[in-house]
Each structure stands twice: as C-alpha cells, then as structure tokens.
Amino acid sequence: MHETDMTKALILTVKDWWEAQPEQPKVSRVHLTVGKCTCVEPVSLQFAFEVQTRNTFLEGAELAIAETLLIAFCHRCQAEYAPEIGLQYACPQCQSPMEDIRSGRELKIDRIEYSVATADAVNSDPANAAIA
Numbered sequence: 001m002h003e004t005d006m007t008k009a010l011i012l013t014v015k016d017w018w019e020a021q022p023e024q025p026k027v028s029r030v031h032l033t034v035g036k037c038t039c040v041e042p043v044s045l046q047f048a049f050e051v052q053t054r055n056t057f058l059e060g061a062e063l064a065i066a067e068t069l070l071i072a073f074c075h076r077c078q079a080e081y082a083p084e085i086g087l088q089y090a091c092p093q094c095q096s097p098m099e100d101i102r103s104g105r106e107l108k109i110d111r112i113e114y115s116v117a118t119a120d121a122v123n124s125d126p127a128n129a130a131i132a
C-alpha cells in the first residue's frame with residue numbers, strides 16, 4: 001500500500017533527525033506538506049501514521065497535513081494555472097499540454113514540533129527510557 005510505505009519513509013526520516021538530537025525530544029506534531037498530485041490520501045496517511053507510531057518514539061505524536069494544489073505553468077501564456085486532476089491537463093487559455101509543474105507533487109516534512117524534557121523529567125518517567 002502506497003501510504004504505508006510512505007509513512008515508513010517518513011518515520012525513518014524523523015527518526016534520523018531525532019537520533020541526531022543531543023537530548024531526544026518528545027515529538028508532539030509532525031507537519032507534512034502533501035501535493036494533491038501525489039495520489040496520497042491524507043486520511044490513509046493519518047491512519048498509517050497512527051498505526052506505525054504505536055510503541056515507538058513517536059507514540060502520541062500528531063500528523064498535521066497541509067495539501068498543496070496542483071499548479072502548472074504555461075510558457076506560451078507565461079501564466080500559472082490549476083489543472084483539474086483527472087480531467088484536464090492542458091492550459092485553459094491556449095490548450096498547450098501541461099509541461100511545467102510548479103507544485104502539487106511534493107511530499108515533505110515542513111517542521112517538527114517537540115519539547116525537550118529536563119533531565120529530572122526523563123528520570124522520573126521510565127517510559128522515556130524504553131525507546132528503541
């Protein structure tokens with residue numbers, strides 16, 4: 001499944017970042033930008049994220065998804081337009097075929113919200129020590 005693999009890659013990316021931090025922070029929210037044209041269903045992504053982060057360092061973290069529209073650029077008209085996915089992939093003005101996609105294909109982590117626990121808090125919370 002598309003979203004499952006994508007979520008795996010996403011979690012690995014966050015984990016790399018997380019492991020590189022001097023103190024492993026508690027991640028509260030992962031902000032993601034998903035293009036309309038990536039064929040990713042936000043709802044499926046949310047679900048996959050919830051399932052795959054159970055009992056991991058991301059347990060309880062929220063996935064915030066911002067969708068970007070498909071935007072193409074017509075060189076003949078020197079103008080941007082928003083093609084209708086599945087219906088029309090040409091410039092509405094001159095009917096030139098869509099060649100230059102400006103946005104709508106991205107899938108990236110925008111930012112990660114987290115808090116760093118103090119040493120005392122870590123010691124008093126054994127759950128924090130069990131992270132693999």
Ligand SMILES: [Zn+2]
Nearest residue numbers: 074077091094
């Ligand atoms: Zn055009």
